Amino acid sequence: MSPILVWFRLDLRLADHEALWQAASAGAPVVPVYVWSPEEELPWAPGGASRWWLHHSLAALDASLRKQGLRLVIRRGPAAGALLGLAKETGARAVYANRRVEPAWRKMDSRVAAALGPAGVEFRVWPDLFLFEPETVRTGSGKPFEVFTAFWRKCLSLADPPPPLPQPGPLQGPKRWPPSVPLEELGLLPRPDWAGGLRSAWVPGEPGARDRLRRFLEGSWDLYAERRNRPAEEGTSRLSAHLHFGEVSARQVWHAVRSMAERRGLPAARWRESVFLRELGWREFAHHLLWHRPECTDRPLRTEWERFRWREDASGLRAWQRGRTGYPIVDAGMRELWTTGWMHNRVRMIVASFLVKDLRIAWQSGARWFWDTLVDADLANNTLGWQWTAGCGVDAAPYFRVFHPVLQGEKFDPDGAYVRRWCPELARLPARWIHRPFEAPPSVLKEAGVRLGSEYPEPIVSHAAARQAALAAWESLRRALP
Numbered sequence: 001m002s003p004i005l006v007w008f009r010l011d012l013r014l015a016d017h018e019a020l021w022q023a024a025s026a027g028a029p030v031v032p033v034y035v036w037s038p039e040e041e042l043p044w045a046p047g048g049a050s051r052w053w054l055h056h057s058l059a060a061l062d063a064s065l066r067k068q069g070l071r072l073v074i075r076r077g078p079a080a081g082a083l084l085g086l087a088k089e090t091g092a093r094a095v096y097a098n099r100r101v102e103p104a105w106r107k108m109d110s111r112v113a114a115a116l117g118p119a120g121v122e123f124r125v126w127p128d129l130f131l132f133e134p135e136t137v138r139t140g141s142g143k144p145f146e147v148f149t150a151f152w153r154k155c156l157s158l159a160d161p162p163p164p165l166p167q168p169g170p171l172q173g174p175k176r177w178p179p180s181v182p183l184e185e186l187g188l189l190p191r192p193d194w195a196g197g198l199r200s201a202w203v204p205g206e207p208g209a210r211d212r213l214r215r216f217l218e219g220s221w222d223l224y225a226e227r228r229n230r231p232a233e234e235g236t237s238r239l240s241a242h243l244h245f246g247e248v249s250a251r252q253v254w255h256a257v258r259s260m261a262e263r264r265g266l267p268a269a270r271w272r273e274s275v276f277l278r279e280l281g282w283r284e285f286a287h288h289l290l291w292h293r294p295e296c297t298d299r300p301l302r303t304e305w306e307r308f309r310w311r312e313d314a315s316g317l318r319a320w321q322r323g324r325t326g327y328p329i330v331d332a333g334m335r336e337l338w339t340t341g342w343m344h345n346r347v348r349m350i351v352a353s354f355l356v357k358d359l360r361i362a363w364q365s366g367a368r369w370f371w372d373t374l375v376d377a378d379l380a381n382n383t384l385g386w387q388w389t390a391g392c393g394v395d396a397a398p399y400f401r402v403f404h405p406v407l408q409g410e411k412f413d414p415d416g417a418y419v420r421r422w423c424p425e426l427a428r429l430p431a432r433w434i435h436r437p438f439e440a441p442p443s444v445l446k447e448a449g450v451r452l453g454s455e456y457p458e459p460i461v462s463h464a465a466a467r468q469a470a471l472a473a474w475e476s477l478r479r480a481l482p
Helices: 018-025 048-067 079-090 103-119 148-157 196-201 206-218 221-227 240-244 250-263 268-272 275-292 303-307 314-321 328-340 345-358 363-373 379-390 405-412 417-422 442-448 463-480
Strands: 004-008 030-036 073-076 094-098 122-126
Touching: 004 018, 004 079, 018 030, 018 094, 018 122, 030 048, 030 079, 048 196, 048 206, 048 363, 073 079, 079 103, 094 103, 103 122, 148 275, 196 328, 206 221, 206 240, 206 250, 221 275, 250 268, 250 275, 275 379, 303 463, 314 328, 314 345, 328 345, 328 363, 328 405, 328 417, 345 363, 345 379, 345 405, 345 463, 363 379
Parallel strands: 004 030, 004 094, 030 073, 094 122
Antiparallel strands: none
8 A cells, every 4th residue: 555644843742643543444555744844834934942952853743653663754845845756655545644724734734745746646625723614613603703702702612622533643754765964954953052051941852742742731720710810829831832832732731621620520511610710711712813814924913003114123122032021020030931931921021011012113023033043933823912912903002001011010920039030139038029129219110239320221111101191192093093
């Protein structure tokens, strides 16, 4: 029987992998393949932190495949030529892959289908990404949802997603393996090596994802609702990068929560409507939006925002990027991001609000920085988050909602533990002043060894004045609308 090429993309796992399961069920030899083709993903090719994660995730996937008697064949793109060439080398008559929502990937699929079809190679794409397929989640008039609450209510009215597929086995490889590009030659690891903080924080790959999910469910799941907004605590799942790279599927997470809840005797209403699954619903909503509105990655979903006059402020943008704004909760978040490739979700909202409302720098600039520095840089989620904060998304925070960086810090990091970790120059300040060092008496600053303006910056903008300027700019836009 002719082999089937299984094209791995952002689904770097063996369990609950629809395309792999279908290939194994056909009884044909399986040739797993990954195509490195960043030029086809422009303008949203993987950033530096994502590339680091991808390297280690691919290595973990290859190790898992080798335990099954297979291996991962790596080729360089463009994808259409790479897959066609590999099909000819192996005699494969089919390429199976799981569906993606990103605009570049959808265009890539069209090119692959156009190249393989005339050569007699079948190209099949399987639904694998969503908990609830876009065709099944519609308003009463048959349109896509644009408000999360109504979207998630509709999802919860449907039957649970089907149980995840087990890892297929046994798997049969080809008689002769085709050559593969060595993983190291893709150049995914940074040179010089700046990834020490990432290595300390993460274990990429399917085994690491399974372990992270298990520890979360056995540990802090019950306390998620009350601890998820405290950045100094281990109160979130930290599954976002594993979900983005497909090392664990949303379906696996859903059913893992269900199994855990049933073992504890929790009623379905409690776990299905839990805050944690609601957050998984936000991820689902983001991918639905990108599926239906692919232009949203670069353009505001509320078209009137295309006329908004953002500020050009290179020095302000750089201060924000480097965690030198003078607002400790903002700076702590940006330094956590720079060091670990990740930032707590509550802090993401705070730093994003500061950029688009205090500095009035375009949300696309923030989205680009997150894209390059986040290990979980997911196009759908990144876009939704930034448009939500800027007020230009379909289900957005009201523009007049401006996070106060001091009050947010005092509310969610009351003793300053998060700030002390990431802004050690402020560590000796009393809790009363840790989020507002610029208001601390000189004697307090001296005793804490804090020198504002040198070791730690003065605020680069007055929040009160910036808030008024932002609201005035929005009101000017609103009045100019027809």
